[in-house]
Amino acid sequence: MFSDQDGSAASRRTGETAPVGAREALLGIIEGDAEELVASFYRTFLKHEEAANFLSHSVVQERLSHSLCRWLRAFFRDEPDDTEFAARQKHIGEVHARIKIPIHLVLEGASLVKSGIARRLPASSLTGEEMAAVLILLDERVDLAMRLMSEAYFIGTRQRAQVDEAYRLFSLGQDISMERESQRAALMEWSQSALFGLFGGQGNATLKPISASSFGLWLRHRAGMMFQGAAALDPIEGIMQQIDSVLLPKIADTRTGDASGLPQAVERLQAAIEEINFLLAELFQGAAALENGRDPLTRTLNRRFLPSILSREISLATTSGAAFCVLMIDIDHFKRINDQGGHSAGDLVLRQIADVILDSVRQSDFVFRYGGEEFLVALVETRLEDAVRLAERIRKTFTEQSLRLPDGGELTVTASIGVAAFDGHPDHAYLVNAADKALYRAKEMGRNRVETALPSDHDAPARQDAV
Known part of the structure; x- marks a missing residue:
């Protein structure tokens, strides 16, 4: 099936011109079975607990189905040293890094596609020598693509990590004393609002969860980035969960039933607030101005x-x-x-x-x-x-x-x-x-x-x- 000009197909390397016959054989399989190869890819990965998180969105499925089909069909038409071929693989690697798909899932997906194509070879009319040449070409071309994707992936991941760290340092570099006092005031405001709801003539008022307060939003969205990895973060979040899921419901029960337990419940709430204040001070301790990350004109974020x-x-x-x-x-x-x-x-x-x-x-x-x-x-x-x-x-x-x-x-x-x-x-x-x-x-x-x-x-x- 392969022409004589292909030479020793099994010994050719990906960096050189691929055997025309091997490439045509692979294109024939892919052209005929691209949709089924992609469908098999999805059937397998949607059952994969980790991969399903990235593929369950309908837009991702629709786009990736078309993209994967196009990728397969273009994969063996282009020469591996072609600039467009390399750029396409690197772009895919950059996207994977941006949406944080673990690299092991990318490699697992490549292996799945490769094995799907290889399983179709026995049904072809290729001789054993020709089949070996096709398998070598398949392995080398997919491996080259994975190398290009992985290089772009790790560059993108490293750059993102650097920016993440720069933002964390920038966040710490704001006016820390003002930020600390602002959040202590927000915490106190929630505490006073809760107590006023209890004793200020609003006995039937619903107590607002601390997680939904200004302080709770700040802790979840700002503090998580500013103090990434800080030991005090988890305890504060744990106390907030206890307030919302245990203490506030307990106080609500005492208001509608036996009120004798109300003072004790309020005392526990105040103790929890004091503990958050202590941990908050620990969180801010030692923070210093580090890196300017604001637009110099508008003072908005860079x-x-x-x-x-x-x-x-x-x-x-x-x-x-x-x-x-x-x-x-x-x-x-x-x-x-x-x-x-x-x-x-x-x-x-x-x-x-x-x-x-x-x-x-x-x-x-x-x-x-x-x-x-x-x-x-x-x-x-x-x-x-x-x-x-x-x-x-x-x-x-x-x-x-x-x-x-x-x-x-x-x-x-x-x-x-x-x-x-x-x-x-x-x-x-x-x-x-x-x-x-x-x-x-x-x-x-x-x-x-x-x-x-x-x-x-x-x-x-x-x-x-x-x-």
């Missing part, structure tokens, strides 16, 4: 931390089932401000714009300067309808609030905002792209409006910068 923070929030949302939304905010016709008043006017206005956004969100949320006059806001534990409501409030604030100019004049601006809710996809880029597409649609529809991402937006490529 965009370099976006992957670290969104990846972590997606992981938290996936684990807890909590809602999570992103706003993409762009100031309409901002270029006119620079053109008419110069960059000093643009900078002053931009700082005030950032202040409006920062004042509109909670301490547990994240505000980034995404680029130019564009901001990205990550709203933790926020449902889509609440995110849209906040976006409308921000948009309306811009239309009503006068912003200062260097010459003493004033102006108002308008903003277009795209809103997207986390839908389970493990890659944060899809969530950002969805908000970006919604923003682009808001600008196309006349600006100064809020648009919500459509289901198709979550699977769309990022737009070019809007005009």
